[in-house]
Amino acid sequence: MLRADSLSFAYAGDRTNRAPTWLLRDVALEVPTGSFTGLIGPNGCGKTTLLRLCAGMLRPDRGVLTLDGQDVTALPRRALARRLAVVPQATHPVFDYTAMEMVLMGRHPHLGRFQFEGPDDLRHAERALAATGTSHLAHRTFGTLSGGEQQRVVIAAALVQATDVLLLDEPTASLDLGYQLEVASLLAALNRDQGITMLMATHDLNLAASVCDRLILLRDGHVLAQGPTRDVLTDDAVRALYGVDVDIVAHERSGRLVVLPVRPVR
Incomplete structure (x- = not known):
C-alpha cells in the first residue's frame, strides 16, 4: 500500500x-x-x-x-x-535509441554499477515488449514511432523494472x-x-x-x-x-x- x-x-x-x-x-x-x-x-x-x-x-x-x-x-x-516505476507524460530521449534499447534501460535498477545487461535482462525486455504489443517495434528507433507506439514502449520500460x-x-x-x-x-x-x-x-x-x-x-x-x-x-x-x-x-x-x-x- x-x-x-x-x-x-x-x-x-x-x-x-x-x-x-x-x-x-x-x-x-x-x-x-x-x-x-x-x-x-x-x-x-x-x-x-x-x-x-x-x-x-x-x-x-x-x-x-x-x-x-x-x-x-x-x-x-x-x-x-x-x-515502483514511473510512466511520464512525455519522453524525449537525447539519442534516437531503438525500442529494445529504451526498454532495456528499465533494467538498470537490477544491475551492478559496472554491470551490463545479460541474457536474463534481454528475456525480461522481450516479455515486456510482448505484454505491451510492441515486439515488432523492437528494432525501430524511438523517434520513428507514433505517439501511441512510443507510449506503449515507455510502459514496457516501466514493466521491465519488475515493480509492484x-x-x-x-x-x-x-x-x-x-x-x-x-x-x-x-x-x-x-x-x-x-x-x-x-x-x-x-x-x-x-x-x-x-x-x-x-x-x-x-x-x-x-x-x-x-x-x-x-x-x-x-x-x-x-x-x-x-x-x-x-x-x-x-x-x-x-x-x-x-x-x-x-x-x-x-
Missing part, C-alpha cells in the same frame, strides 16, 4: 516573494495494493507534484509517505526503483482516440492480470471512470474526496473540482459511468 499522512510540499520563495508556495497541504491518502487509483483535479492542483513525491523525486516538507510501511524518503534510489507499483502521469495525453483506448486497455489488463498497483494522474474523467476502481480528488493541494469510483465521482464533486455542471450516467451497454459536461458555473 502507498500511503500519505499529513503530507505537505512547498517550493521556496524567490527574491520578490519570500513566502513559500504550498502545492500540497496536509494530504492524507491511501492507494491500496492491487488497486487502479485515479488522481484527478484541475491544472495546478498538485497531481504531478504528488506523483514526484511518491517516486522519491521530491522530498516532502512535512508529513510522511510510505510504501508498504517503509518511508519512501529513507529508501535508496535504486531500492525504490525496484519497488506504476505511477502514471497523464499517460494518454496528446494521443488520439484510438491510441487512448489502446493504452487504457493495456493498463487495465496489466492491473487485472498481473496485479500491478496503479496510481494514474489524468484530466480525462471518462478514462478514470472506465479503468479506475478508486479515485482521489485533489483541489488546491488538498484531498477533496477519495474512495471507490462510483462513490466519489458525483455531479457535486465534479462541480466543486472544475466549476462545471455535468450529468453522470451509466453507459447503456457497459454499465460504466460516463461524464457529460452541461455548462460552466464559475
